[in-house]
Amino acid sequence: MRAFDYTSPTQKQQAVGLLGPQWNDAEVLAGGSDLLALMKDDIVHPKRLVNVKELQELRGITYSARGLRLGALATLDEISENPQVKQHYPILADAAGDAASPQIRNVATIGGNMCQRPRCWWYRNGFGLLAMRDGKSLVLQGDNRYHAILGNDGPAYFVSPSSVAPALIAYDASIRLLGPKGPRELPLEKFFVIPKSEDEREHDLQPNEIVTEIIVPAPVAGAKASHYEVRQKEDFDWPYVTASVILNMNGSTVRSARVVMSHVAPIPWVSNEAAQAITGKSVSAETADAAGAAAVANARSLGRNKFKIKLAQVAVKRAILHAAQGEKA
Numbered sequence: 001m002r003a004f005d006y007t008s009p010t011q012k013q014q015a016v017g018l019l020g021p022q023w024n025d026a027e028v029l030a031g032g033s034d035l036l037a038l039m040k041d042d043i044v045h046p047k048r049l050v051n052v053k054e055l056q057e058l059r060g061i062t063y064s065a066r067g068l069r070l071g072a073l074a075t076l077d078e079i080s081e082n083p084q085v086k087q088h089y090p091i092l093a094d095a096a097g098d099a100a101s102p103q104i105r106n107v108a109t110i111g112g113n114m115c116q117r118p119r120c121w122w123y124r125n126g127f128g129l130l131a132m133r134d135g136k137s138l139v140l141q142g143d144n145r146y147h148a149i150l151g152n153d154g155p156a157y158f159v160s161p162s163s164v165a166p167a168l169i170a171y172d173a174s175i176r177l178l179g180p181k182g183p184r185e186l187p188l189e190k191f192f193v194i195p196k197s198e199d200e201r202e203h204d205l206q207p208n209e210i211v212t213e214i215i216v217p218a219p220v221a222g223a224k225a226s227h228y229e230v231r232q233k234e235d236f237d238w239p240y241v242t243a244s245v246i247l248n249m250n251g252s253t254v255r256s257a258r259v260v261m262s263h264v265a266p267i268p269w270v271s272n273e274a275a276q277a278i279t280g281k282s283v284s285a286e287t288a289d290a291a292g293a294a295a296v297a298n299a300r301s302l303g304r305n306k307f308k309i310k311l312a313q314v315a316v317k318r319a320i321l322h323a324a325q326g327e328k329a
Contacts, residue, residue, distance in 0.1 A: 001039050005048040012057055012178055012212065018050045019208040023201075026050050028210055030073060031107040033100075034116045043117075043126060058111070058212055063088065068216040072111030076100070076164065079110060088219050091227035091244055095167040098229060111211035113164050114175065114191065115203055118266075119238055120147070120158035128198050130155045144302040146240070149309050151265035152300055156194050158266055160202070165192070165268045166244040166260035167227055173216040179209035188214065192267035202266060223248050226323035230311045239263050241312045243295075243319040252282045259295060259319075264312050271295040274316055283324035285317075292317035 009015040019026045027035055027046040030053060038044045052058060058073040063084035070079065079085055080097030099105060099113070117123070122131035122138055131138040132155065139147055139157040147157045165188065173188045191204050205211070224247045229239045239262070246258040259274040274295035281287045292313040299309045 002042070002045045004039075004046055006051065007048060008051040008054055010054050012055055012210070015050050015052050015055060015210055016178055016180055016208060018048065019210070020048075021207055023207045025207060028052055028115075030109040030112045031075065032112075033104050033108045034112060038117060041124065041126070043124065052210060061085065065218060067218045070110050070214040070216070072109060072211045072213055074110050075106060076108050076110065076113065077102070077105040079164075080105065089167075089171060089216060091225045091246070092164070092167045092171065092216070094227045095164045095242075095244065098227075099163050110164070110214060113162050114188070114211060114214070115205065116161055118158035118202065119161045123158060129158070129195060129202070130198055131157075132198070140302060143304060145304045146238075146263075146308075147302055147305055148265045149296070149299040149301065149305060149312065150261075150269050151194055151267060152302060155196065156202070156266040157302060158202075159263045160192060160265065160267050160269075161238070161263070162268065163229065163239060163242050163262055166242055166262040168214060168216065169268050169270065170225070170244040170246045170258040170260045171216050171219065172258075173214055175211060176213045176215065177205065177209045178212050179206055183212070185215075189268070189270060194266045220246075220248050224323040224326060226319045228315050228319035228322060230315050240308055241315045243312070243315040245316070245319040245323045247278070247283070247320070247323050254278050254281060254283060257291075257320075259291070259316060261295065261312060261316065264299075264308065271316070273297055278320060283320060285321065288317045288320040288324075289313075291320055 026048040029049045029051045058071045060071040062069045076096040086093045169189045175188045176185045227244045229242045231237045231239050242262045244260045248256045257275040259271040261269045274291040277291040277294035295316040296313045
């Protein structure tokens with residue numbers, strides 16, 4: 001690991017001032033479960049670490065009639081065990097509780113989870129975010145079993161690693177950032193972007209900005225929700241695909257729906273096609289299967305990841321059925 005400066009500010013604006021206009025100037029240290037591994041492997045090498053764990057303003061989980069506030073330093077374990085989250089946002093509690101391992105959930109923060117870097121083995125072995133050599137993609141030429149099946153028209157083929165972000169996006173969450181020009185807020189869905197060059201990142205976040213909190217609107221009365229993951233094994237493992245579904249019902253008919261997948265594209269993938277396929281219909285095995293098929297209608301295999309297309313279809317179908325039946329997936 002390369003040498004670096006270490007700072008521990010006690011105010012948000014002070015933390016912002018310690019960052020810089022370039023990514024290598026500084027990095028924000030919260031739980032550190034992802035950043036420290038990247039530094040040890042010399043994938044990132046900031047000149048300074050800005051520890052934000054002393055910023056009390058970034059802590060806390062509060063619920064009111066207006067919705068839910070998650071401080072950026074709230075840990076995944078705190079979120080998964082919070083009674084208000086369990087009651088009003090069950091798929092968020094499920095997604096946070098299924099992420100990683102108990103040890104990591106106790107230190108990993110929700111802000112850091114939103115900003116974590118791809119788990120692509122090309123990127124993690126120093127070949128760059130887009131893994132390009134001589135104008136050609138190493139991913140297309142190599143082992144791409146776990147890479148994108150959607151949003152993969154190039155040059156980014158990695159998958160968004162967060163299993164929590166899809167649940168938050170399904171609930172229409174927004175994210176708040178603070179930089180030298182002051183605070184800004186944007187829909188969490190828009191926070192994730194597909195880079196077109198190595199100079200870009202996969203988040204709408206500037207090097208001198210920090211995540212301060214995530215705001216989730218009050219849930220729709222009577223909505224049904226489910227979060228479904230497909231993994232190789234039940235223990236700590238990265239999912240092949242996930243699906244977070246919220247159904248707003250009018251009796252037995254779906255009035256509107258949100259279907260968000262992860263680990264299938266460089267960003268959490270909002271499937272309007274699946275939502276449209278189930279809207280205006282009652283939920284059955286047939287209509288859920290049609291929604292799953294719609295979710296992957298535009299999917300494209302990179303060569304070795306064709307199996308993920310079927311898994312994604314099944315994940316969406318089962319998430320819809322579990323939601324309609326009020327079962328925990």
